[in-house]
Amino acid sequence: MGEFELIRNFFAAAPCAQGGEGVALGIGDDCALLAVAPGEQLAISTDTLVAGVHFADPCDPFLLGQRSLAVAVSDLAAMGATPVAFTLALTLPTVTADWLQDYARGLNLMAQGCGVALVGGDTTRGPLSLTMTVFGRLPSGQALVRSGAQAGDLMCVGGELGNAAGALPLVLGQRTADPSIAGSLLAHYWSPQPQLALGRALRGKATSALDISDGLLADCGHIALASKVGIQVERSKLPVSAPLVAFLGQAGAEEAALSGGDDYVLAFTLPSVELPGLLAAGWPIHVVGRVVSGQGVTLLDNDGRDITPQTRGYQHFRETT
Incomplete structure (x- = not known):
């Protein structure tokens, strides 16, 4: 042919x-x-x-x-x-x-x-x-970009995290799971649903945005760098699904959410005054942290201690020294 x-x-x-x-x-x-x-x-x-x-x-x-x-x-x-x-x-x-x-x-x-x-x-x-x-x-002029985050903004995501990363052992045939668990996770991996309507709803409200492809910490790093701010992510606020926790356990689910990637959920910064109206409209927004003065991304535990891991997400070309 x-x-x-x-x-x-x-x-x-x-x-x-x-x-x-x-x-x-x-x-x-x-x-x-x-x-x-x-x-x-x-x-x-x-x-x-x-x-x-x-x-x-x-x-x-x-x-x-x-x-x-x-x-x-x-x-x-x-x-x-x-x-x-x-x-x-x-x-x-x-x-x-x-x-x-x-x-x-x-x-x-x-x-x-x-x-x-x-x-x-x-x-x-x-x-x-x-x-x-x-x-x-x-x-014109209403595109969501990475460079507008301001200290005091909320760090938000548009849905549950880690499901696609959790599905990877199933995709590779390394593990099996009950169909009720496997089906949910695999759907996120093979047919992610672009959050087009949410993106349009955030125009004029969010100060920065991107979609999570390489992991929450890595992609928040792109916003922090472009906006010249620091971002604090609170581990206790990560939205993880019941099937993911059942498959990986709570700690494993949180790791998948932080650095697994392939979520294709929107991550964005939002002035706190904008949150109530968006929630009232039914958007699945989860606050996972905040924007602060400084630089880089910090992961905090329940007591506010810095537990930022060295590896934050997927990179195609990782420099070695």
Whole structure:
């Protein structure tokens, strides 16, 4: 099967490739054309997933289709953007019709759930990897960024943490669990749900934001560095789920929440005056700490003592000395 036949058969005909609001021209030409309304900005982000690094190989291609798009769209949520379109650069060691059919099915399911259209990309031969570039729109000047946190702000997250990290031993076949526990954890790993609506609700309220991909402590560090502040995280306030605690124990669940990564839950700083209204509106916000003067991230125990670990999250290229 040639490149263009592959694109036509598995991607161009998918429902998610039929255009939508903001898409002036989709798959079929040298470039796609996106339309941005006056007074709006375009948010753009790229994510690459590599077999054996970001996901087990082999794995279920239907689940991989969902995950590969969700982790990219989550970056749009972190900026408070509304998804418009995405491109897919797909590198495959071999062309297998069944694999492509299942992958495209999972990809389409997530795309339709997120309201984002496939508008182009590329296919090539090589070790399995997937690169997504996502495009979103938002009112000019209202993007959520990492650099606005102020001393006195609350450090918040948009949901439970650690579930995807807890699922990793199940994904790798290292452990088993009761289906009621395994199903919950695996759903967070394979089909994370980008917090798009929460991101939009935080526009004009949150002073900084990002999505948690490398672990709470590591990603809070990005906010602290960009905003030139310190962040204190209280271990006793970490929101962890009952299935995660049942699987890993309380201490293990907290470690997964702090440094496991792959949550794709929003972390953001918020003036305390904004919290009651957001909670009253039903948003699943948990306060896990606060912003202080200084620099870096500190983890505190129940007595306020510094128990910050040396390893704070996942890094692709860790320097050695």
